[in-house]
Amino acid sequence: MTMARDPLPLCINRTLRGGAAHLPLQKSRRRRTQTTADTSTMSIMQTFLHQCPVAAGGFHQSLPSPTKFSVKFTVSCSSVASPVTVVNGNADNKSTERSKTRLGLPSKGRMAADTLDLLKDCQLSVMQTNPRQYVADIPQLTNLEVWFQRPKDIVRKLVSGDLDLGIVGLDTFSEYGQGNEDLIIVHDALAYGDCRLSLAIPKYGIFESINSVKELAQMPQWTAEKPLRVATGFTYLGPKFLKENGLQHVTFSTADGALEAAPAMGIADAIVDLVSSGTTLKENNLKEIEGGVLLESQAVLVASKKSLIQRKGLLDITHEILERFEAHLRALDQFTVVANMRGTNIDEVSERILSQPSLAGLQGPTISPVFRKVNGVVISDYYAIVICVPKKSLYKCVQQLRAIGGSGVLVSPLTYIFDEETPRWCELLSKLGL
Numbered sequence: 001m002t003m004a005r006d007p008l009p010l011c012i013n014r015t016l017r018g019g020a021a022h023l024p025l026q027k028s029r030r031r032r033t034q035t036t037a038d039t040s041t042m043s044i045m046q047t048f049l050h051q052c053p054v055a056a057g058g059f060h061q062s063l064p065s066p067t068k069f070s071v072k073f074t075v076s077c078s079s080v081a082s083p084v085t086v087v088n089g090n091a092d093n094k095s096t097e098r099s100k101t102r103l104g105l106p107s108k109g110r111m112a113a114d115t116l117d118l119l120k121d122c123q124l125s126v127m128q129t130n131p132r133q134y135v136a137d138i139p140q141l142t143n144l145e146v147w148f149q150r151p152k153d154i155v156r157k158l159v160s161g162d163l164d165l166g167i168v169g170l171d172t173f174s175e176y177g178q179g180n181e182d183l184i185i186v187h188d189a190l191a192y193g194d195c196r197l198s199l200a201i202p203k204y205g206i207f208e209s210i211n212s213v214k215e216l217a218q219m220p221q222w223t224a225e226k227p228l229r230v231a232t233g234f235t236y237l238g239p240k241f242l243k244e245n246g247l248q249h250v251t252f253s254t255a256d257g258a259l260e261a262a263p264a265m266g267i268a269d270a271i272v273d274l275v276s277s278g279t280t281l282k283e284n285n286l287k288e289i290e291g292g293v294l295l296e297s298q299a300v301l302v303a304s305k306k307s308l309i310q311r312k313g314l315l316d317i318t319h320e321i322l323e324r325f326e327a328h329l330r331a332l333d334q335f336t337v338v339a340n341m342r343g344t345n346i347d348e349v350s351e352r353i354l355s356q357p358s359l360a361g362l363q364g365p366t367i368s369p370v371f372r373k374v375n376g377v378v379i380s381d382y383y384a385i386v387i388c389v390p391k392k393s394l395y396k397c398v399q400q401l402r403a404i405g406g407s408g409v410l411v412s413p414l415t416y417i418f419d420e421e422t423p424r425w426c427e428l429l430s431k432l433g434l
Contacts, residue, residue: 100145101307101314104154104166107134111151111299114192115167118299122324141317152176155302158183164307164314165321169193171274171297175234182305184431186322187424190299191329194276197234199241199292201270202263203285212290216270217246227251231259231268234294238272241294260284301325308432322425327416333391334414337398339406340370340382349383356400361387362417388414 105126106112116126119138126146128136136146147163154166155176167190177183201207201216210216222228227249232238235254242250253268260280262268274297275281278288301321308314343349346367353365370382385406389397398409 100143101165101311101317102145102147102163103138104147104149104157104163104168106151106154106168107148108150111169111193112148115299118190118192118325118328122321122328124321124324141320143313144317155183158302158304161304161307163304164311165301165303165318167299167301169195169297170300171195171197171234171237171295173300173302174295175237177302178236184303184305184308184428185300186303186318186428187301187325189329190301190325191332193297193299195274195298196296197237197272197294198275198288199230199270199272199294200260200275200281200286200288203287207269210289213245213247213292214290216289222247222249224249229253229267229269230272231255231262231270232272233259234272237294241272245291260286305432308428309434318428319422319425322428323418323422324416326422326424327418330417330419331414334417335389335391335394336412336414337385337387337389337394337401338410338412339385339401340408341385341401341404341406342381343383343405344381346383349385352404353385353387356404358389358393358397359387359400361389388417 105115119126124138124140126136126138128146134148136148138144138146149157149163151168151172152175154163154168155173157163158166159177159180159182165186170185170188173183173185199213201210206219206221207216210219216228228242228247229251230238230242231253233255235252239250239252253262255262259268259271259273261284262271263286264284271286272294275288281287303314303318308318341349341352343352346369350365350367353359353367359365366386368384368386369380370384371378371380372382373379385401387397394411398411401409
């Protein structure tokens with residue numbers, strides 16, 4: 001099939017044969033250097049690619065629909081033979097396959113800021129040369145790219161294989177992952193982004209005496225002709241939850257933001273939305289009910305199982321990130337307490353300390369002699385006590401230390417607590433069958 005003429009220069013003759021367009025160049029009247037030939041080749045190629053969609057309209061319409069096809073463009077010059085092949089818009093070159101691991105992080109909002117803070121606290125600061133760029137890196141982790149994306153897109157791109165790791169809220173992971181078997185949770189509690197996905201109904205009218213999901217399902221008002229109307233942005237988790245809880249006659253309307261106003265406006269009977277403190281619900285005369293929490297959510301580290309198994313170096317990167325997270329999160333709200341205690345020997349001092357269960361520390365107190373010089377003689381009648389204490393019981397522990405003879409109590413926060421091996425790492429290897 002021969003295509004009609006188009007505005008391309010006359011030096012290009014275009015003929016489509018078997019789905020391919022060949023563009024031989026007319027011989028130049030004078031000899032040109034290799035560099036000039038390459039430049040001319042690329043210039044003509046760019047011109048053709050720019051005009052091809054219009055010129056090839058008749059050819060495209062003659063194909064059966066739907067048909068997936070490849071079009072190859074070959075450009076040659078009298079002084080050089082260097083064909084350029086394009087297939088389906090991507091260079092036919094194996095070097096286009098990415099070699100770097102990709103970590104997806106939230107691009108905006110409180111979740112984004114808290115995620116960057118966590119990484120910084122774990123000595124994994126993200127280096128972004130330009131705040132408008134969506135790609136960054138973490139110098140401490142080689143062969144890793146950071147991609148800033150919307151949370152729901154992080155999950156979608158984990159499924160498609162465009163990302164390998166990601167940090168999102170559990171609610172987002174559950175809604176957009178939809179139980180995909182290739183998605184795996186590496187760390188399920190990053191200690192920020194806390195909220196819950198909950199069902200809420202009005203405090204007034206026909207709902208005034210309804211205080212549980214069971215009672216809501218038993219209301220005679222909901223029929224096929226007049227179903228319960230629920231407004232939510234969670235179109236997968238919402239219907240799944242209500243169906244599992246016996247609500248058969250339900251319709252859903254999708255919305256983002258300000259869902260609390262929907263019942264008062266008369267466009268919904270109930271909502272399924274994220275709740276933090278519950279203050280906004282109360283101010284809009286809505287209430288949560290017993291059994292109405294779909295899930296408790298916080299930030300989680302997730303990954304593609306396929307990538308973890310197949311992508312070279314990804315397991316090592318994941319192991320390091322996981323260990324840093326675990327060590328830092330375990331140290332949160334923990335303090336090192338050091339005190340001096342008079343005693344005759346280590347056994348006697350350790351007995352006094354261990355008589356108080358709250359002074360046991362992680363695996364028991366560390367006790368070492370304190371040497372001092374009295375009248376020219378070195379003696380050891382004091383012992384240094386080192387224990388790890390939770391923040392919530394810090395003052396109580398200090399009181400107990402002083403009660404059994406402790407003095408000169410020093411308190412300092414902990415940064416990391418490393419285990420012999422991270423428990424979640426062992427769980428991950430088990431999930432991967434490694």
